[in-house]
Amino acid sequence: MAPSYKPPSPEEKEQYVRELFDQIAENYDAMNQVMSAGQWERWHREFVKQCGFKPGQRILDVACGTGDLSMLDAAQVQPGGSVVGIDFSEGMLEVGRRRVGQSPYKDAITLQWGNAVDLQFEANSFDSATMGWAMRNVPSIEKTLSEVYRVLKPGGRFICLEAAKPYSRVIRLGFFLYWKTLLPMIDWLVVKTGRKAKVRPYTYLSRSLDNYPFPNRLEEMFKEAGFVQTDYQLLMMGTVAIHVGTKPGAR
Numbered sequence: 643m644a645p646s647y648k649p650p651s652p653e654e655k656e657q658y659v660r661e662l663f664d665q666i667a668e669n670y671d672a673m674n675q676v677m678s679a680g681q682w683e684r685w686h687r688e689f690v691k692q693c694g695f696k697p698g699q700r701i702l703d704v705a706c707g708t709g710d711l712s713m714l715d716a717a718q719v720q721p722g723g724s725v726v727g728i729d730f731s732e733g734m735l736e737v738g739r740r741r742v743g744q745s746p747y748k749d750a751i752t753l754q755w756g757n758a759v760d761l762q763f764e765a766n767s768f769d770s771a772t773m774g775w776a777m778r779n780v781p782s783i784e785k786t787l788s789e790v791y792r793v794l795k796p797g798g799r800f801i802c803l804e805a806a807k808p809y810s811r812v813i814r815l816g817f818f819l820y821w822k823t824l825l826p827m828i829d830w831l832v833v834k835t836g837r838k839a840k841v842r843p844y845t846y847l848s849r850s851l852d853n854y855p856f857p858n859r860l861e862e863m864f865k866e867a868g869f870v871q872t873d874y875q876l877l878m879m880g881t882v883a884i885h886v887g888t889k890p891g892a893r
Contacts, residue, residue, distance in 0.1 A: 655779075671737075698719065701772065703727040703771070711773075725747075729755070732755065766793070772803075861873070
């Protein structure tokens with residue numbers, strides 16, 4: 643990692659992350675395959691197992707990016723169901739709309755601009771919600787969880803798929819060494835950013851877990867937001883986690 647890199651401050655983070663994803667949108671899916679060592683689809687299969695959605699339901703996909711989880715959600719709620727995906731990166735939405743438009747679920751998915759910490763939907767609007775690979779990038783995890791909780795119907799579930807900080811110090815050391823060596827190289831070789839560039843996407847991503855909570859602490863944050871029946875599943879030696887929580891009340 644280049645020593646000149648300075649992570650964005652909490653006040654700068656939202657704008658920084660938006661510019662970051664606008665910049666890498668076209669190559670985002672291909673690079674995920676590289677960074678995951680081919681495990682991307684496996685992790686998404688495990689995500690689907692946790693959802694338990696039913697035909698006819700309305701699902702919110704928060705920070706939908708290029709639409710991977712939106713399409714997985716839509717496949718589960720057919721026939722009759724729908725998915726609304728929101729993201730604050732217009733670049734990611736543009737790629738996502740192209741991908742969704744070529745999928746069997748194009749009539750069931752709407753992708754639109756939106757902010758995870760300020761969802762523009764009425765309370766109790768969605769049967770369930772999902773979020774993939776974005777919780778570590780939001781300016782406030784607490785606000786995001788509060789907003790997702792608000793828009794869910796009673797009994798609605800929230801499923802969050804994200805990179806995780808491993809409990810094992812040995813695995814954590816190896817994982818962080820991998821991330822902080824490989825990812826900054828992508829900036830230089832693929833994104834073509836220089837050491838003094840204001841936004842260095844993969845260098846930022848290599849540091850995005852530094853202050854991110856451990857999985858057990860994130861589960862506590864789910865509970866603090868009001869979710870019950872919380873749990874999480876660890877994958878890939880604890881480097882990926884799927885968190886779930888339910889808004890209390892009968893459907």
